[in-house]
Amino acid sequence: MRWIYTLLATFLLTLAGCASMEDSARQRQVASVLSYLYPASGNVPKATDAIAELHIPFRIGVAFVPDNAPAQFRLPESDRIQLATRVRDAFAGYPFVREIVAVPSVYLESGGSFANLDRIASMLHLDVIALISFDQVQNAGAAGSSFLYWTGIGAYVIEGDKYDILTAVETSVFDIKSRRLLIRAGGISNIKGSATMVGFSEISREARTRGFSEAITEMISKLHNEVKAFRERAPNDPKIRLITPPNYAPQLGGPRA
Secondary structure, eight states: OHHHHHHHHHHHHHHHHHHHHHHHHSEEEEEOHHHHHOTTOSSOOOOOOOOEEEESSEEEEEEEOOOOOOTTTSOOHHHHHHHHHHHHHHHHTOTTEEEEEEOOGGGSOTTOHHHHHHHHHHHHTOSEEEEEEEEEEEEEEEOTTOEEEEETTEEEEESOEEEEEEEEEEEEEEETTTTEEEEEEEEEEEEEEEEOTTTHHHHHHHHHHHHHHHHHHHHHHHHHHHHHHHHHHGGGOTTEEEEOOTTOOOOSOOOOO
16 A cells, blocks of 8 residues: 555656646747837837938947746846857958947846937947847647656656747847847747656757757858848948048958958
């Protein structure tokens, strides 16, 4: 009887653990650039009529916009810095960029809008800001081939629970003073896999980070194409004024070799 009670108690604990895992596995974290810049607007804002005066070469900041994820699920600040650094490095080779700064997430307030950006720009002497937004969804469900393996200390799920992680990332580059959107580029990633109940949390966390990395890799590739398109249209765009110093040779071109 004692063995039966022990087995029953272990089984109930396992069910509770599975339920807890299911709750934590079905998650979404969103960092919306629209919610950050236009928190009080129910509609998509109209494009600004202001002229963007770009003093070449300019100083640019790179930052993740605030997100709504629970603490145990959100992308760690250390990973944000690494990913923001990759985006920063993507701009490093362009001759029209004087300096690039990775802006800590704590500098950006939820719903802070352009007033928040104005304060950051004043503090860090920024002309342009590259805002990284994202939407990541993690879904999980029991695999058809999963089964419980009983041991003396509990149960393990073999071939465990499957996860499906979809990540979309976008970088929006704004001239801070005029509020004008200059460039935008996005990337996506879809990662699928499975893990045992015991290791599900850690493995799915690593998969979420990998999803961000893959999406940003695709985004950076598209970002270079968008910069090329911007180089071609900027000199003739009536809403953009390029101001260069005397004897400034480099033009709006691609990365230096």
